[in-house]
Amino acid sequence: MELYKTNTIKILNSLSKKKEIFKPINEGMIGMYVCGPTVYSNVHLGNVRTFMSFDMIYRYFLHLGYKVRYVRNITDAGHLTDDNSEDKISTKARLEKLEPMEIVQKYTVDFHEVLKKYNLLSPSIEPTATGHIVEQIEAIQAIIDNGLAYEVNGSVYFDVLKYNEKENYGILSKRVIEDTIENTRALDGQSDKKNPQDFALWKRAEPEHIQRWNSPWSEGFPGWHLECTAMSTKYLGKQFDIHGGGMDLKFPHHECEIAQAQACNHKAPVNYWMHTNMLNLNGKKMSKSTGNSILPSEIYKGNNDILSKAFSPSVTRFFMMQAHYSSVLDLSNDALLAAEKGFSKLMEAVKGLSGLEVSEVSSIDISSWKQKCYNAMNDDFNTPVLIANLFEGIKYINLIKEEKETITSDDLQDLKMTINTFVFDVLGLEGSSETNQDESKLSGVLEMLIKMRKDARDNKDWALSDKIRDELLALDIQLKDSKDGTTFSVN
Numbered sequence: 350m351e352l353y354k355t356n357t358i359k360i361l362n363s364l365s366k367k368k369e370i371f372k373p374i375n376e377g378m379i380g381m382y383v384c385g386p387t388v389y390s391n392v393h394l395g396n397v398r399t400f401m402s403f404d405m406i407y408r409y410f411l412h413l414g415y416k417v418r419y420v421r422n423i424t425d426a427g428h429l430t431d432d433n434s435e436d437k438i439s440t441k442a443r444l445e446k447l448e449p450m451e452i453v454q455k456y457t458v459d460f461h462e463v464l465k466k467y468n469l470l471s472p473s474i475e476p477t478a479t480g481h482i483v484e485q486i487e488a489i490q491a492i493i494d495n496g497l498a499y500e501v502n503g504s505v506y507f508d509v510l511k512y513n514e515k516e517n518y519g520i521l522s523k524r525v526i527e528d529t530i531e532n533t534r535a536l537d538g539q540s541d542k543k544n545p546q547d548f549a550l551w552k553r554a555e556p557e558h559i560q561r562w563n564s565p566w567s568e569g570f571p572g573w574h575l576e577c578t579a580m581s582t583k584y585l586g587k588q589f590d591i592h593g594g595g596m597d598l599k600f601p602h603h604e605c606e607i608a609q610a611q612a613c614n615h616k617a618p619v620n621y622w623m624h625t626n627m628l629n630l631n632g633k634k635m636s637k638s639t640g641n642s643i644l645p646s647e648i649y650k651g652n653n654d655i656l657s658k659a660f661s662p663s664v665t666r667f668f669m670m671q672a673h674y675s676s677v678l679d680l681s682n683d684a685l686l687a688a689e690k691g692f693s694k695l696m697e698a699v700k701g702l703s704g705l706e707v708s709e710v711s712s713i714d715i716s717s718w719k720q721k722c723y724n725a726m727n728d729d730f731n732t733p734v735l736i737a738n739l740f741e742g743i744k745y746i747n748l749i750k751e752e753k754e755t756i757t758s759d760d761l762q763d764l765k766m767t768i769n770t771f772v773f774d775v776l777g778l779e780g781s782s783e784t785n786q787d788e789s790k791l792s793g794v795l796e797m798l799i800k801m802r803k804d805a806r807d808n809k810d811w812a813l814s815d816k817i818r819d820e821l822l823a824l825d826i827q828l829k830d831s832k833d834g835t836t837f838s839v840n
């Protein structure tokens with residue numbers, strides 16, 4: 350029997366702000382849509398956190414035996430800068446003197462490489478905005494036909510106030526209509542809007558705008574919010590189970606998605622809205638535009654000033670899984686060092702699962718421990734509680750080794766299976782791979798060399814200290830001295 354039949358999941362639904370029992374529209378099947386990246390720059394570690402949270406959720410659904418259609422889009426057109434003044438991809442194309450599609454290709458490749466490094470599974474469908482211009486034009490036409498959008502000078506806007514007469518614009522973000530006025534500058538075209546709340550479904554392209562398509566209204570491009578409505582409807586239907594994204598997308602992006610879909614299809618599109626919380630750096634949201642961000646490669650190569658060393662993708666993944674997806678998480682060197690300790694302890698225990706002695710009877714209740722692991726995940730994917738339970742399992746392993754507890758062969762099988770399933774399949778950690786072992790050996794050797802160089806410097810043996818530094822540099826390993834000591838980065 351499929352595990353989903355005996356495991357009831359509760360999900361914190363951002364729409365009701367309550368934990369609700371999850372019931373998919375079709376038994377045993379789940380449709381899930383997650384907003385993907387805008388591919389105009391390298392993804393930072395904050396973006397990775399959001400996609401990793403949904404990867405863990407996807408993995409758990411698969412483990413329970415659900416058939417999941419997981420759609421995660423690529424935004425390759427239409428996403429304007431926060432002040433609505435420019436298109437993110439076109440701007441970057443001009444700066445780098447490349448075609449917009451070269452920018453899109455470059456950063457889509459980077460996105461895929463990074464997610465592979467962090468062991469994220471591929472979604473079932475990864476549609477692009479530029480591949481769905483026709484569907485977006487059709488959606489705009491439907492909204493116009495339903496009287497909820499209007500055209501001015503070749504641009505089409507969603508009529509928020511009219512929509513709000515019958516529906517509730519603000520249902521997700523809990524904003525009242527007066528507070529939904531976007532922070533807009535008085536720019537070309539903005540004055541065309543009937544009301545400041547209205548948002549663009551189609552924009553007529555200014556002469557300098559490179560990405561443009563023909564439409565019934567003008568040569569232009571679709572508004573950013575529209576692509577997700579068009580693509581989620583196309584692949585998951587007018588009503589589907591789960592829609593996710595980072596907390597920062599609740600307004601305006603997801604609020605607009607609900608309004609557009611409702612205006613097109615006369616139905617609330619999504620049953621469960623899920624929002625993941627932010628990864629912070631220096632106490633503030635990690636964000637590319639403010640410069641307060643760190644790249645995944647800086648973490649696994651160790652070349653960022655906030656880090657004393659490199660941290661493997663699995664350690665970083667473990668660090669993220671130790672927090673609940675809906676809590677803010679602060680990135681720091683100390684937190685990564687602590688995660689590294691916890692992660693090696695877990696991996697040591699997994700290795701130690703093989704040589705255990707079995708007995709006639711078990712002194713430990715493995716089935717209730719196992720149930721606690723499932724309960725943690727069923728309670729809105731509570732990975733920190735799951736990890737605490739896994740460590741309790743490790744405690745049992747040690748007690749069995751010390752002959753203080755006993756276990757039968759069947760229970761041992763169950764203990765092993767449960768630990769392996771949750772550690773590798775659900776949390777998505779990669780433990781015993783050679784790269785991890787090699788990385789930790791390399792770190793050990795480098796720390797030894799750093800210590801030897803310090804001794805040499807303390808003894809004023811400058812020749813030896815310089816030799817260590819220069820020979821490491823020849824191997825592309827750079828030592829960096831600061832008042833807190835010496836760190837290294839591997840290029």
Ligand code: AMP
Pocket residue numbers: 384385386387388394395396397398399594595596597598626627628629634635636
């Ligand atoms: P973007 O490419 O800016 O549309 O972002 C892609 C995804 O990353 C969205 O779901 C954002 O909500 C999410 N995101 C952006 N910054 C952070 C952060 N600091 N922590 C977690 N998720 C983030």
Ligand code: ZN
Pocket residue numbers: 383384385577602
């Ligand atoms: Zn979206």
